[in-house]
Amino acid sequence: MDTLNISQCPEVTVKCFLLLRLLFAIEEQGTTSEIPLNRAKNRERVVYVSAIALKLAATWDETPQAIAAQLAEILKPLCCPDFAVQVAPSGIIELELTDAGLAFWLQRLAQIPLPVPEYRTLSPVISADRLFPIQYSHARCCSLLRMADRDRLIAIAQPNVTTAPQIWSLAAPNPIPWVDEGDRRLLLVAPAxxxxxxxxxxxxDGLSPVFEANQPEKPVNYFKLANSLSAAFQTFYSQCRIWGEVKTEQPKLAQARLGLILATQSLLRFILEELLNAMAPIEL
Structure with missing residues (x-):
């Protein structure tokens, strides 16, 4: 394991990135173990928590707090500057995706196609009426991106396509302005x-078993994941403007919001076409 940051990592999901670094931290101490890692229930921040120190306390003959502190010192250079690593008083290790880390991961999702897994279990056939809201969200994403290209808010490298592309590459802006140039804070702070x-x-993260070499122990509910993403996009679309005053007075914010739309379109297309075996229409 090297100390390359998240921008150079081959892992497909954030959770996989962290699991591999936690595994390295444990192996550095001469121990291997199954690693507990979960997302904290916080919609404002992206925080992962691991109780691995509590699990190791019985065999390491040390307190969870001491073990967590040791592991945190190994994790910091492996995760910095993309994750802030902290130890809670209980011995829980907390890893928060920083604004720099979020900017990279969003840019990657928006502009790099997800790898099509060699082995994957396709979803059972989903009825058209259940798929429609997801397909509508995908088509709406495509419509907004084409409109932004026409209005020169963004420049899509190849906008004139007859079918939904695997991913729409941006000629400009590249990279997408996710963060403020001054304080390097993420521009996207509204609740939606x-x-x-x-x-x-x-x-x-929910799709992580799809990208693993081994078949998952239990099937992934692709429809549920896509439906949740579609619902979050619809809320975002209804609450976060791109045109009007935002386009005129805060063009970088408008472009960052379009970046979110591009990331959403990319992920919805992947699930619809590659996992649900359904169409991802660019218009309805």
Missing amino acids: ERSLISELIAVL
Whole structure:
């Protein structure tokens, strides 16, 4: 394991990135163990928590707090600057995705196609009426992106397509302005923006068994993941403007919001076409 940051990692999901680094931290101490890692229930922040120190306390003959502190010191150079690593008084290790980390992960999701797994279990056939809201959200994403390209808010490299692309590459802006150039804070702070970001990360993590070499122990509910992402997008779309005053006075915010739409379109298309064996229409 090297100390390359998240921008150079080959892992597909955030959870997988962290699991591998936690595994390295444990192996550094001469121990291997199954690693508990879960997302904290917080829609405003992307925080993962691990109780691995509590699990190891019985065999390491140390307090959970001491073990967690040791592991945190190993994790910090492996995760910095993309994750803030902290130890709670109980011995729980907390890993929060920083604004820099979020900006990278969103850019990656928006502009790099997800790998099509060699082995995957396709979903059972879903009725058209149940799929329609998800397909509508995908088509709405495509419509907004094409409109933004026409209005020169963004420049899509190849906008004139007859079918939904695997991913729409942006000629400009590249990279998408996710963070403020001054204080390097994420521009997307509205509740609906944060909720959509949280859902994007959660859905991607939910698909992690799809990208693993081994078949998952239990099937992944692709429809449920896509439906949750679709609902979060619809809330974002109804509450977060792109045109009007936002386009005129805060063009970088408008572009960051379009980046979220591009990431959503990419992930919805992947689930619809590659996992649900359904169409991902660019218009309805």
